[in-house]
Amino acid sequence: MSLPADSHVHSQFSWDTGGPALAAGRMEATCARAVRIGLPALFFTEHLDLDPDWWTAPEDMEDHAKPLVGDDGLVRTPAFDVEGYLAEVERCRALFPGLRIGTGLEVGQPHRHLAGAAPWLGLDRFDRVLGSLHTIPDGDVRCEPNTAFRRHVPGEVVRAYLAEIPAMVASDAPFAVVTHLDYALRYWPEEGVGPVDPREFEEEFRVALRALAASGRALELNTRRLWPWLVDWWRQEGGRAVSLGSDAHEPARLAHGLPEAAAMAEAFGFLPAADPAELWRRREPLAVATPPRDEVHDEEETTGGREPEGMPGDDPSRDEATALTERRLAALLAQRYPRDTAGSDRGMGFGLELVRAAGIDTVEGLAAALDGVDGLAVRRHMDTATEVTRVRRLDDELLARFGEDYIVATAGIGRGEHREEQLRARHERLRDQVVATADYRLLGEDSPPRLRGTTMPAARVVREVAHLLAERDGASRALFDGVVSRSGGLDHAARARPVALDAEEPLWVATQIAPREAERLAVQLLERYGEGLVLMRAGERIHPPR
Numbered sequence: 001m002s003l004p005a006d007s008h009v010h011s012q013f014s015w016d017t018g019g020p021a022l023a024a025g026r027m028e029a030t031c032a033r034a035v036r037i038g039l040p041a042l043f044f045t046e047h048l049d050l051d052p053d054w055w056t057a058p059e060d061m062e063d064h065a066k067p068l069v070g071d072d073g074l075v076r077t078p079a080f081d082v083e084g085y086l087a088e089v090e091r092c093r094a095l096f097p098g099l100r101i102g103t104g105l106e107v108g109q110p111h112r113h114l115a116g117a118a119p120w121l122g123l124d125r126f127d128r129v130l131g132s133l134h135t136i137p138d139g140d141v142r143c144e145p146n147t148a149f150r151r152h153v154p155g156e157v158v159r160a161y162l163a164e165i166p167a168m169v170a171s172d173a174p175f176a177v178v179t180h181l182d183y184a185l186r187y188w189p190e191e192g193v194g195p196v197d198p199r200e201f202e203e204e205f206r207v208a209l210r211a212l213a214a215s216g217r218a219l220e221l222n223t224r225r226l227w228p229w230l231v232d233w234w235r236q237e238g239g240r241a242v243s244l245g246s247d248a249h250e251p252a253r254l255a256h257g258l259p260e261a262a263a264m265a266e267a268f269g270f271l272p273a274a275d276p277a278e279l280w281r282r283r284e285p286l287a288v289a290t291p292p293r294d295e296v297h298d299e300e301e302t303t304g305g306r307e308p309e310g311m312p313g314d315d316p317s318r319d320e321a322t323a324l325t326e327r328r329l330a331a332l333l334a335q336r337y338p339r340d341t342a343g344s345d346r347g348m349g350f351g352l353e354l355v356r357a358a359g360i361d362t363v364e365g366l367a368a369a370l371d372g373v374d375g376l377a378v379r380r381h382m383d384t385a386t387e388v389t390r391v392r393r394l395d396d397e398l399l400a401r402f403g404e405d406y407i408v409a410t411a412g413i414g415r416g417e418h419r420e421e422q423l424r425a426r427h428e429r430l431r432d433q434v435v436a437t438a439d440y441r442l443l444g445e446d447s448p449p450r451l452r453g454t455t456m457p458a459a460r461v462v463r464e465v466a467h468l469l470a471e472r473d474g475a476s477r478a479l480f481d482g483v484v485s486r487s488g489g490l491d492h493a494a495r496a497r498p499v500a501l502d503a504e505e506p507l508w509v510a511t512q513i514a515p516r517e518a519e520r521l522a523v524q525l526l527e528r529y530g531e532g533l534v535l536m537r538a539g540e541r542i543h544p545p546r
Helices: 019-023 026-037 063-068 082-095 110-121 154-170 198-215 228-236 258-267 326-336 345-357 363-370 375-382 390-402 404-410 419-430 458-473 515-529
Strands: 006-009 041-048 100-108 128-132 136-138 141-143 218-222 241-245 280-282 440-443 497-499 507-509 534-537 540-543
Touching: 006 100, 006 218, 006 241, 026 041, 026 082, 041 082, 041 128, 082 100, 100 110, 110 128, 110 154, 136 154, 154 198, 198 228, 218 228, 218 258, 228 258, 241 258, 326 345, 326 363, 326 390, 345 390, 345 404, 363 390, 375 390, 375 419, 390 404, 390 419, 404 419, 440 458, 458 497, 458 507, 458 515, 515 534, 515 540
Parallel strands: 006 041, 041 100, 100 128, 218 241
Antiparallel strands: 136 141, 241 280, 440 534, 497 507, 534 540
């Protein structure tokens, strides 16, 4: 694969490289290496650390930086040479015209200092501004985690670090990316306490990631240490973009770990833009408008209906990420559209092309994309006198879900010369008619970790609460006529889905329920459940009442 851009690189203009006295020529040497290894672009994001109260012990600093520590233990970094830096960037651009060289800053504690520094820096001259949390409070001073670990319980240090992230990203400081969110773990005292278990700090990480996602900024995948769980939690908490950076302070470390970071980003649904210098984003088109709440919606989380025969091992509703193949797509469509014809193998290949063009490459991603689309309403608006295939039903529902973005992404797929014209005509019939909201959240101490930060339609709330209630009190406590059954004998139009239980036969839970009715049923199930669960709708507490 071709290398992505390295969006976090340092040169002699970062004080911790030793500065011009010890690292002269480093920017040029780094650019020369970039050209040799085929790197398309890089950003020199130089340190800007303005904390007046950063305290450390000399042993916590590299030898070349020890002179920066005063007798009082406070670190005084040299002023950033803005003009010298920009001049060197221009010189390197002239030397290496085929290399994209971006300007940048890595600002420590931007919520504390960047606003005051912005006027003399001229931030509009920088292509990429990174925000980093390097120090945390320690009494009247601040210190880096490596210092804090020698003075405090390790777990307290990590929690203090993560607790400051929401304040940092809630600020108006103009930075686009948060770097190395795992910075505290970089210095974890493994020799003394053993390897770190990130699950011990999962909730704290998720709170920080949720705040970062809400700010609209990107998360850096810092290749000094790549953690799959961090990217997964970022995705689950609503993260939309990532940046890939080696944090190289010397030419030999440039692009280190970038292929692995790129593979990890893609595995969790973050894809590169055509411009290698741009952020990697989750390819999901814009949401379409919301219909009236009293309209009946198909609110299946995945497929609804029962397992198709002859497809062992291809359960599209399983929780782990499953790469989409033609075979798995056929299984999912057989469950979702059992009344329609299967179509040909070539047609299924066409369907897979459509799904991938929409930026979806997993079974779970497709299920989530279709979540909230009213399948029966789509069928009602689009039905014709002729028989249609399951791929055509899929095409219609993706069109309903993604609208104009789907038209642009898929107009050139297939042999039909008039596909774009046909899509636009079909879109006019579907516009604003068939998409449900997924704005409920199930919180509380009994809400399982897999639901943290997850928004869902009301019908899924019914399914989740029925599941929790049946596991705790037995399946009989969760039964509702026409909605939750043990036998699977619900009406076909309900699109019942099995919910596995640990000690009993599965429950069958309807997935097609009008939103208001689903909310009412969810509240009734929550009343049976008692304390431990809280239902929110678009930020409003629905149950229990305050």
